[in-house]
Amino acid sequence: MHRHDLSASTIAVSAGRPPRVPGGPLNAPITFASAFIPGGESEYGRHGNPAWEAFESVLGELEGGRALAFSSGTSAATALFELVPTGAAVVAPIHSYNGTLTQLHERSRKKQIELRLVDISNTAEVISAAEDAALVWIESPTNPALEIADIEAIATEASRSGTAVAVDNTFATPLRQKPLDMGADFVVHSASKLLAGHSDVVLGAIVTNSGRAWRALESRRRTLGAIPGAMECWLTTRGIRTLHVRLDRAEANARELHKRLNASPLVAESRYPGFSTIIAFEIAAGPDAAQTMTEQSSLITYATSLGGVESTWERRRRWAGEPTTIPEGLVRLSVGIEDVDDLWADIRQAIEAVS
Numbered sequence: 451m452h453r454h455d456l457s458a459s460t461i462a463v464s465a466g467r468p469p470r471v472p473g474g475p476l477n478a479p480i481t482f483a484s485a486f487i488p489g490g491e492s493e494y495g496r497h498g499n500p501a502w503e504a505f506e507s508v509l510g511e512l513e514g515g516r517a518l519a520f521s522s523g524t525s526a527a528t529a530l531f532e533l534v535p536t537g538a539a540v541v542a543p544i545h546s547y548n549g550t551l552t553q554l555h556e557r558s559r560k561k562q563i564e565l566r567l568v569d570i571s572n573t574a575e576v577i578s579a580a581e582d583a584a585l586v587w588i589e590s591p592t593n594p595a596l597e598i599a600d601i602e603a604i605a606t607e608a609s610r611s612g613t614a615v616a617v618d619n620t621f622a623t624p625l626r627q628k629p630l631d632m633g634a635d636f637v638v639h640s641a642s643k644l645l646a647g648h649s650d651v652v653l654g655a656i657v658t659n660s661g662r663a664w665r666a667l668e669s670r671r672r673t674l675g676a677i678p679g680a681m682e683c684w685l686t687t688r689g690i691r692t693l694h695v696r697l698d699r700a701e702a703n704a705r706e707l708h709k710r711l712n713a714s715p716l717v718a719e720s721r722y723p724g725f726s727t728i729i730a731f732e733i734a735a736g737p738d739a740a741q742t743m744t745e746q747s748s749l750i751t752y753a754t755s756l757g758g759v760e761s762t763w764e765r766r767r768r769w770a771g772e773p774t775t776i777p778e779g780l781v782r783l784s785v786g787i788e789d790v791d792d793l794w795a796d797i798r799q800a801i802e803a804v805s
């Protein structure tokens with residue numbers, strides 16, 4: 451059986467393992483070393499580590515390209531933005547991840563890039579902004595507005611004008627969306643979220659099909675020192691082993707909770723794109739009540755971040771940097787793998803307590 455015939459769940463379980471030799475371990479070891487004996491692939495801990503490679507080979511096989519691990523999703527994005535020629539245009543969603551937007555605005559203020567913010571679900575607007583741009587940065591679904599981009603249409607048009615397309619695939623994961631197959635040049639991940647899956651790791655990655663781009667990004671990683679820890683890569687490789695099972699369960703929970711939220715007269719609106727594990731909703735009682743609600747739930751944890759086995763929620767506008775086009779009372783709920791009736795009982799009592 452050829453590996454490229456394997457389904458994603460089999461790849462998640464079987465990729466990135468050491469060769470099967472008598473006495474060998476089933477899992478890649480965690481190598482804690484800042485220096486290596488000369489004559490091998492790398493001599494220094496900033497240049498490479500066997501634990502990085504195990505993670506990179508699983509994620510690369512899942513996305514259909516070659517992966518590079520970074521210290522965080524943000525430093526993976528940094529490495530990519532570093533490849534944009536000075537002064538060139540970058541197109542990005544107005545509702546991108548907060549940290550990504552902060553960095554793009556900073557680069558724009560320093561005249562390193564020309565930033566063009568667009569509604570990423572408006573394909574015509576994106577294509578017209580992308581025409582003479584160096585890079586289109588896509589998030590789909592966006593965080594936290596959950597808008598969906600037409601990646602295929604954008605990538606087709608962008609390739610005509612030589613514009614590179616990168617997709618932040620943190621929410622969808624390669625199990626629900628494979629951007630490289632849809633024509634994108636780069637996939638970027640915050641592996642801190644669903645890939646690692648247990649809220650115990652900060653890690654990032656980029657995947658690409660281009661050998662030239664891979665080498666340029668590897669050089670950025672070395673030169674900027676944005677390297678991952680061996681432990682983080684090992685934990686995330688272990689997390690990916692169960693990604694498909696966690697995702698199926700959390701998605702089923704999210705679908706059901708979205709249905710029940712929308713049926714409640716105390717809920718103004720619930721958004722769910724139909725896949726992945728994030729719901730964005732507003733309650734009829736308004737933003738102050740929503741803030742109190744998130745702080746008073748008993749099962750769902752009041753916390754930022756997302757994609758863990760445990761459910762978390764927060765009102766996004768509590769962050770000063772959140773775009774003002776995000777509704778003041780919007781609550782982002784990251785659905786975990788608990789029992790759905792227990793989750794609903796907690797959500798219902800929390801909404802009723804503030805309504």
Ligand SMILES: *Cc1c(COP(=O)(O)O)cnc(C)c1O
Nearest residue numbers: 522523524547593620640642653
């Ligand atoms: C969390 C997140 C990031 C940033 O990743 P870090 O690992 O926290 O640096 C980027 N994009 C999205 C969609 C995220 O949710």
